[in-house]
Amino acid sequence: MQRVIRFSLNNKLALWILSLMVVIFGLNAGMTMPLELLPKIDAPILTVSAVYPGASPEEVQDAVTIPLEKRIQGLEGVTRYRSSAYENVTTIIVEYDYDIDIDRAKQALDDAVKSVSLPKDVQDVRSSKIDFTQLPVIALSVSGDMGRPELTRWADEVLLPALRGVKGVASIEVSGETTRRVELTFDEKALQDHHLTVDQVKQIVQGMNMSLPVGIYDVAGQEQVIRLSGSLHSVEELKDLPIPYQPGPGGSVAGTGASAGAGTGIGASTGSGVGGGAGAGAGTGAGIGPAPAFPVPVDGAGAPGMTGTGGSGVPPVGGSSSGAVPQGGAIPAGSGVPQAFTLPTVPLGELATVKVVDFTDQLSRTNGREALGLQILKDQNANTVDVVEGVQKELDRLSKDYPEMHIDTTFDQAMPIRQSVDTMLSKALIGALVAAVIVLLFLREVRSTLIAVISIPASLLIAIFVIRQLGITLNIMTLGALTVAIGRVVDDTIVVVENIYRRLFLSGESLRGKALIEAATHEMFTPISASTIVTVAVFLPIATVSGPVGQIFKPFAWTVVIALLASLLVAITIAPMLAHTFFRKKAERAGETMTRSRPVSGASGQALSSIYGRMLEWALKHKAVTFFSALFLLVASFALVPVVGVSFLPSDQEKMIILTYSPDPTLPPDKAKQAALDAEKWLMAQPGVRLVQFSQGAGNPLRPGGGGKDTLFYVRYADDFPDFAHEQVRVLDTLKDTINQGRWTLMQQGAGMSGSQFELRVIAPSVQAAEPVVHKVEDILTKRSDLANVKSDLDQPYPEISLIPNRQALADHGLVAAHILGVLTQGNKDNVITTLNAPEGSLDVIIPKKPLSYQNKDELLDQTIRTPLGTETPLKDLVTVEEGTSPQVIKREQGEISLAVTADVLVKDVGKVSRDVQKEVEALDLPSGVKIVFGGVTADIEDTFTQLLWAMAAAVLIVYLILVLTFHGGIAPFAILFSIPYVLIGALVALWLAGETISVSSMIGFLMLIGIVVTNAVVLIDRTIRKEAEGLSTHAALVEAAKTRVRPILMTALATIGALIPLAFGMEGSALISKGLAITVIGGLTSSTLLTLFIVPIVYEFLMRFRVRKSS
Incomplete structure (x- = not known):
């Protein structure tokens, strides 16, 4: 490294140019770097979904979910799978190992799903990746x-x-x-007068509105394309469409039968008809339903029924013909000469009101x-x-x-990002100014302070340029890391500049000019490189943290690591170069008597060294008292852990409430609509509310799986609304009390990981086995004052009436179960019968749904079903009835039923709530095969904190290894490690005073402290070892090193604390990581620095004496 330092001093112009390039490239990278709220999370999660029209949750589970699960569970890399069976649809979430190739896994999943045999009516079976970024921006x-x-x-x-x-x-x-569409509203009397049914008219309209190529034929010796062009192009054309009908009730065409309705999946069936006349015939059709009023051939023996093609658009015909024929065109039965006859027609507009509506x-x-x-x-x-x-x-x-x-x-989504950028930039600027002021107070020299301060933007710009090349975005994690790094990147330069400045005024200094600056810089290279590498090393274990937390914090770690390495480079290149530029004259006259030019810092520094020297002398003479007093404070600080409490991540404080309202399943749509309107009116009247927006019946990505009556509310408040947390609870409680026909839920929003929802899941072989346990757990949670909004997957079941067909009774009447289905589902949904190719665009022609409504169960069972024999039979004679409930959703986990019980935690100490509930739940006597698994924030805390604790343990070992390699022995590193435990004292006190909890952000702060506090001890012990090598005793070397290094130690510690102070205030979106971390580092660094100055020398002297005694 001496060559690098010498190069910087001998090539100052080149270094100025390189520095200018760093500024240009760094600023360009910062301005062009993508801005996001959070780092992208590449979760190894795939989903499988399938649609099973008309199926209940139980039917979906049995016919679709379970067969898919059996095939999925054996796939390579699958760690967990969960499923949810709703009405008509199922969703399966498949989780994989984090080292899986997700693209190959998806291909294997696709192949597995295709190989499963499912009912023919199952549609849209597909798999997809989970992308957490695909929320609305x-x-x-x-x-x-x-x-x-x-x-x-x-x-x-x-x-x-x-x-x-x-x-x-x-x-x-x-x-x-x-949506613009054409609606047909039929006149029942007009249909009866013309002996027609809705199904017959529907099939005729479908058959008339047809346009398709027939093929290529030889016409007059030339191949020509034949095309059937029968499309309808306007509403008027549809109204005038002629509908043929049979004028008399005795004719063959007006057959009887019940329709199974479109889309029921019923295949071929038989139909028969009864009529007067000389002959009778029977025929088969492609669907269960009455025959359309189309011309049919008649012969003396009776006309056979026609075979329909159903799906092709040609109406199926089923029924029998009779000898009776209409007037004008009939051939007497028995003549044996089949001839066609024409039927009268009626315009569609006389059978139904045809109008274009906006629906x-x-x-x-x-x-x-x-x-x-x-x-x-x-x-x-x-x-x-x-x-x-x-x-x-x-x-x-x-x-x-x-x-x-x-x-x-x-x-x-851009608003919190922009706010985070603005907040972080302002706090970074304030932090840099605070650090500069602290350095100035110690050095009392502007130029020295300027050198230290320049290291901040230089290091950060290098870091920004590098992380831009690594593809890392600018988000609240990387911004937080850059802001946190401000307090640390200045440390290396401070130590170098302070040592250069000290030697400039050191009596008897033999070196001059560049040689002095080079020697002073090189003297500090070992301690600053060791301390920087140690600080960098503590972030290596973060790479082992798995799951979303690991992916979110890895960019944070990378940013800090790169910034610290950049600060080391700046300290040994730019700092000595600037020092030589600013202090050239002083460097040439170093060691001379310069009393008049010596800054005030010399006297104040000597006073500080003298006071600390006397205190250390006393501590070394009273080792036991000093050591055990510090140990007592450390042990006593653990009493604050339950007081401070534990949480996952803080929730942000954006002044918006997001609510969902799920009406009771039995609540009619019109009343559900009125409930939403009542809620809107009440919310708009609340003080501070600026906007109320709600949507009902529309799916939204914030709450997938919602029903057609579910409602999503956005309620935005004024930015300066006070006590917003209390307002959220008040709004939720009031809505629950006033609009109580349904369930209200307050949704957590923000960065996607904050929140405090408590969750546990009851795993059992069946719903019946899990149900009593779920109710017991609900009772436990409901009684607690620190939990609210307790709900479970058993809430709001649909009342269910099961109609079990009596197969013998159906057979006796010539019926099948599909006839019952056809009657009960008649008009239950909008029926798209065809499409008009109108000039303004395609318009669907709809028969609007008219669901049957019954006053009570008896009215339902008293309705009659027409048999093929023309008789009417009550439904109650064809079925047996069972009453019960049907869940809205059936959830499964690893092939077993999984019922969740959730609640919102009202206090900050989520960990205590979780522990208390766990104790009560563990006391329950669970049936065989039933177990309770904790999820939600409890599982988040347990999993993440366990991984972070292991990361801290690994960091300590890595730090020790680096120190052993640096000092070529184990005694000095072991003494240095004693600076680490005392961070707990100040950190816990600071969290308690600030009202913060032990969270993921504070745990990252503890991890950072491992590297930061070791830096101070390294600087102290490195000087001690150097003085021991010069011949001083351990005691004398410790006192001399302590007096010499106390100023840079306090300066770097206070600069770090000062830079972090702006982050410790406020709860902007950027505080998701920075606030808890800043408070932890400030408190921990304060206590550790003060105690390190005494405990580390005591331990080091004790160990050295022990080694001497052992050697002798």
């Missing part, structure tokens, strides 16, 4: 003084095209928009106005801030062009 609410249809058209024609053109926008999800089944409102909700997602490689800024520019332009439109931002 910005959510908007669009409203205006117009109806929802006009609002939708303006969004489709103006807003959406403009936003889709923004660079980086991947997709836009819209809620609350209307929506979603509700979206903002501040009491009809609104559209927009959620904008970015490309995977796009930058969040750039995308949001591009969107905001378009919105500003549109606001000028369309002042009547109101566009409000309900969610903005």
Whole structure:
């Protein structure tokens, strides 16, 4: 390293140019570096989803979920799998080892899923990767003084095209928009008068609206394309569509039968009809249903039924013909001459009201106005801030062009990022100024202070340039790391500059000029390099921390490591170069008597050294008293651990409440809508509320799996609203009391890892086995005052009436179970029968749903079903009834039923709550095969803290190894390690005074302290060993080293503390990591520095005496 120092002194111009390049490249990297909220998390998680239309959660579980699970569990690398079976859909989450090749794993999963035999009606079986970054980067609410249809058209024609053109926008999800469609509302009397049914008309419309190529044929010696072009192009054309019908009830076409409805998956079935006349016939059809009123051939023996093609759009015909024929075109039965006859027709417009409507089944409102909700997602490689800024520019332009439109931002991921950048930059600047003031107070010389301060931007700019090349983004973790590093990067330069400055005024100094500066710098290289490498080494174990926490904190560790290594480089290159530039005259006259020019710091430094020297002399003479007094303080500090408490990560304090409302399953849609409107009215009346936006019936990425009546509320408050945590609880409690037909949930938001939701899961072979245990756990949690919003997966089950078909009774009446299904599902959902190719675009032709409604169970069972024989049979004669409940979702874990019980923790000490609940739960007498697993924040704390504790243990061993290699022995390093335990005293006291808990951020602070506090001890012991080598006794060497090094030790410690003080205040989004870490380092460094100055010399002298005695 001496060559590097000499090069810096001999090539100052080159170094100035290199420094200028560092500034340019560093600033450019900082300005072009992508800004994100958090580092990207590449979780080894895949999901499998499948849709099973019309199936209950139990049916989905048995027919889809379990077969898929059996195939998935044997795949390579799978560590855990969980599933959720909802009505119509299932989702399976598959977790892998973190070292798995996720692309190969996905291919293997795809192959496995394809090999599973599932019911033929199962659709959309697919797998996908979990991407935590694919949340909306910005959510908007669009409203205006117009109806929802006009609002939708303006969004489709103006807003959406403009936003889709923004660079980086991947997709836009819209809620609350209307869809133009054609609705057919049938006149039941008109249908009866024409002996038609809805199904018959539907099939005729489908068969008439058809356009497809027939093929290539030889026509007049030339090959020509034949095409059937029967498409409908307008509503008027649809109204005028002729519908054939059978005028008399005795004809063959008006067969009887029940329809199973579209999409039920019923295959071929038989149909029969009864009619008067000379002959009768039977036929088969492609679906269960009455015959359409199409012309059919008739012969004397009765016309056989026609075979339909169902799915091709040609109506299936099933039924029997009779000898009766209509007037005008009938051939008498028995003539044996089959001839066609024509049927009368009626326009569709006389059978049904045909109209174009703007339809929506979603509700979206903002501040009491009809609104559209927009959620904008970015490309995977796009930058969040750039995308949001591009969107905001378009919105500003549109606001000028369309002042009547109101566009409000309900969610903005870029805002906390920008706030974090601004906050961190301001705190970094303040921290650097505080550090500079502290250095100035010690050195009392502006130029020396300037050299130390220059090391801060130089080190940080080098770090920014390097992490930019490594592909690390600028986020709250890397920003926090850069801010935390400010207090440490100045240390190496301070030590070097202080030693240079000391030797400039050292009486009898023999060296001059560059030689003096080179020697003074090289003298400190061993301690500063050892201390820097030690500090860097403590972050190596973070690489072993797995899971999302490890991925989030690795960029933090990389940033600190690179900044510290950069500071070491600056200390041995730029610092000596600047020292020679600023102190050239002094360096040439070093060692001479310069009483007049000697700064005040010389006298104050000597006074400090003298006072500390006398204190150390006393401590060395009273080793037992000093050592055990410090040990008593250390042991006593452990009493603060339960007082301080434990949590995972702090929640941010953005003034927004995100609520979800899940109405009771039995609550009709109109009442669920009114409940949401009542909640909106109450929320808007609350003081401090600036915006209330809600959407009902629309899926949202913040709460997947929600039902069609679920409602999501965004409530934004004024930025200066006081006591916001209490307001959140008040709002939630009031809504629960006033709108109590459903479940209200307060959602945690922020960086994605904060929060304090308590969760445990009851694992059992069946729901029946788990249910009593779940209720017992709910009772335990409900009784606690520190928990709220207790709920479980057993909450709000659907009341269920099971109709079990009586197969013999069905057979006796010529029916099958599908006939019951057809009657009960008739009109249960919108029926898209065809599509108009209108000039303004494609319009779906819909028969709107008209779900059957019953006053009670008896009314349901009293309805009749028409048999193929033409008779009416009550439903109660065909089924037996069982009543019960059906869960909204069935969750499984590792192939067993998993029922979660969750609650919100109302206190900071989440760890104490978890421990207390664990004790109560462990006292429960669990049935055989039932177990309880803790999840949520309890599992987060246990897993992450365990890994961090192991990382600390590994860091201590690494530190010891480096020190052994540095000092070529084990005694000095062992003494140095005694500086580490005493960080607990100050850190715990500081956390207690600040009202903070032991969290992940404070644990990272403890990890940093291992490296920081060792630095002070290294500087002290290195000087002691040098003086011992010069012939001083251990005692004399310790006293001399302590007097010499006390000023740089206190200076570096106070500079680090001063730089961190701005981070210890405030709860901005950037404080997710920085606040707890800063408080921990400030407190721990204070106590350790003060005690290190006494404990380490005591231990070192004791060990050296022990070694001498052992040798003699």
